[in-house]
Amino acid sequence: LPFRLCCDRLEPMKRLQAYKFQLRPKAGQERLMRRFAGCCRFLWNKALALEKETYAADKKRLGYHALAGKLKDWKKEEDTSFLAEAHSQILQQALKDLDRAYKNFFAKRADFPRFKRKGVHDAFRYPQGFKLDEGNSRIFLPKIGYVRYRNSRKIEGTPKQVTVSLSAGRWFVSIQTEREVPESVHTSQSVVGIDMGIARFATFSDGASIRPLHSFRKHEKKLAKLQRKLAKQVKxxxxxxxxxxxxxxxxxxxxxxxxxxxxxxxxxxxxxxALVVIEDLKVRHMSRSASGTLEVPGKNVRTKAGLNKSILDQGWFEFRRQLEYKLKWLGGKMVVIPPQYTSQTCSHCGCVDRANRPTQAKFKCTACGFEANADHNAALNILAAGHAVSVCGAGRAQAPALKQEPAYGAAR
Known part of the structure; x- marks a missing residue:
C-alpha cells in the first residue's frame, strides 16, 4: 500500500542540535580543563557516597538542592577547598547530572549511578557564560579564556550550552544550539521494512541489504595484543x-x-x-550474558558471548536513534513493532511455525511451500505489521501465536 506523509499547515518547530569540534588548547588551558574535570568527578563521587549513606540510614534521598547546600560548605572546608577554584556552574551541573541519574534509575530507564574513574568520560558543562567567536574559530570558557577549535562547519541556531570532554587524549567541545525550523514534508512516498541481523546488518523489504561493518572485529586481534602488553607493564x-x-x-x-x-x-x-518500520529490539536483553551462576551454570556460554559481541558491535540502538531523529527532521516517520515471530511467519500465507526456518538464512513455509531468504521474509512481515499500525492506528501490531513455545535461544 502506498503511504504519503502530508501536512495541511506547516508550523515552525524547535530543533535542538549539537555541533562537536576538536579543541586546540594551550598547555595552561589544558591543565585547567583537566583540573575542572577532576573537580566535577570528585564532586560526583563525594555526592554519590553521601546519597548512598543517607539512603542506607534514613531510606530517603537528599536531592539536588540539599547537595547544592552541601557544596557551599565543602568549598570552605580545608580538605575540599580546591573546589572553589572551579567555576560554580560546572559543579552545579555535576550535581544536576547525579540527580537526573537517580531519577532515571527509579524510573527504570538506567542502572544505578556508579562512581567515576579518572580518565573515563572526563567532562564538564557550561549552561551559560561562554562566548562563541565563530569568525576567529575560538570559544570563551569561563575561568579558562578563549580556546581555539577546529572550525569544520557552520553553526546554526542560538547556542544554549557547551560541554567540554576528553577522549583519548584530545579535548572536544560540543555546542548545543536551538533554532526554529519549518515542519518538513518528506519528498519520497516510499515505505520500507527493515530486519536487523548479524550476517546482514540490515535487510530491506524490497530485497536489498547492507553488509555489516564489524568495526570491532577487524581490530580485535590488535586490541588484544596491546592489552596483553599492558598487563605486563608496571602500573x-x-x-x-x-x-x-x-x-x-x-x-x-x-x-x-x-x-x-x-x-x-x-x-x-x-x-x-518516508516511512520506515523496524522491530523494537531490546538490545540489553539480547546481549545479556549466559554464564549463569555456580548453582545453575549456563549453556553454550562461549557461543553466546561471541553472539553478544557481534550484536554490540553492530550498534543497533544507535542506528535506531539516528534514524528516528533524521526521519523527523525530513518529515518522515518511524513505526516500531514487536519483534515476536517475524522470522517464523510466512509472508505469503501467514503460517506461523518454527519449522518454517530450517536454517539461519533459509525460509521455507511448511504450509504453502514459499521459499525466500529468512531476513527478507522477516522484513516483509515487518513492513506488513507497520502498515497495520499506520492504517488502523493500532498502538502495537499483534503477533500471531506459535504452534508451540520456542526454546530459549531459538531464532526469532
Missing amino acids: FSANWQKLRAKIQRLHRTIANVRNDFLHKTTTMISKNH
Whole structure:
C-alpha cells in the first residue's frame, strides 16, 4: 500500500542540535580543563557516597538542592577547598547530572549511578557564560579564556550550552544550539521494512541489504595484543601510560569508524523513505550474558558471548536513534513493532511455525511451500505489521501465536 506523509499547515518547530569540534588548547588551558574535570568527578563521587549513606540510614534521598547546600560548605572546608577554584556552574551541573541519574534509575530507564574513574568520560558543562567567536574559530570558557577549535562547519541556531570532554587524549567541545525550523514534508512516498541481523546488518523489504561493518572485529586481534602488553607493564609507569594511550586511540578509531558507517547508512535510508518500520529490539536483553551462576551454570556460554559481541558491535540502538531523529527532521516517520515471530511467519500465507526456518538464512513455509531468504521474509512481515499500525492506528501490531513455545535461544 502506498503511504504519503502530508501536512495541511506547516508550523515552525524547535530543533535542538549539537555541533562537536576538536579543541586546540594551550598547555595552561589544558591543565585547567583537566583540573575542572577532576573537580566535577570528585564532586560526583563525594555526592554519590553521601546519597548512598543517607539512603542506607534514613531510606530517603537528599536531592539536588540539599547537595547544592552541601557544596557551599565543602568549598570552605580545608580538605575540599580546591573546589572553589572551579567555576560554580560546572559543579552545579555535576550535581544536576547525579540527580537526573537517580531519577532515571527509579524510573527504570538506567542502572544505578556508579562512581567515576579518572580518565573515563572526563567532562564538564557550561549552561551559560561562554562566548562563541565563530569568525576567529575560538570559544570563551569561563575561568579558562578563549580556546581555539577546529572550525569544520557552520553553526546554526542560538547556542544554549557547551560541554567540554576528553577522549583519548584530545579535548572536544560540543555546542548545543536551538533554532526554529519549518515542519518538513518528506519528498519520497516510499515505505520500507527493515530486519536487523548479524550476517546482514540490515535487510530491506524490497530485497536489498547492507553488509555489516564489524568495526570491532577487524581490530580485535590488535586490541588484544596491546592489552596483553599492558598487563605486563608496571602500573602507572611511563611505558604503561604510553601503551594505555595507544589503546585508547584504537578504541576511538573503532568508535569513529562505526559512527561514520551508521551516520551514512541512516542518512541514506531517511532520505529515500518516508516511512520506515523496524522491530523494537531490546538490545540489553539480547546481549545479556549466559554464564549463569555456580548453582545453575549456563549453556553454550562461549557461543553466546561471541553472539553478544557481534550484536554490540553492530550498534543497533544507535542506528535506531539516528534514524528516528533524521526521519523527523525530513518529515518522515518511524513505526516500531514487536519483534515476536517475524522470522517464523510466512509472508505469503501467514503460517506461523518454527519449522518454517530450517536454517539461519533459509525460509521455507511448511504450509504453502514459499521459499525466500529468512531476513527478507522477516522484513516483509515487518513492513506488513507497520502498515497495520499506520492504517488502523493500532498502538502495537499483534503477533500471531506459535504452534508451540520456542526454546530459549531459538531464532526469532
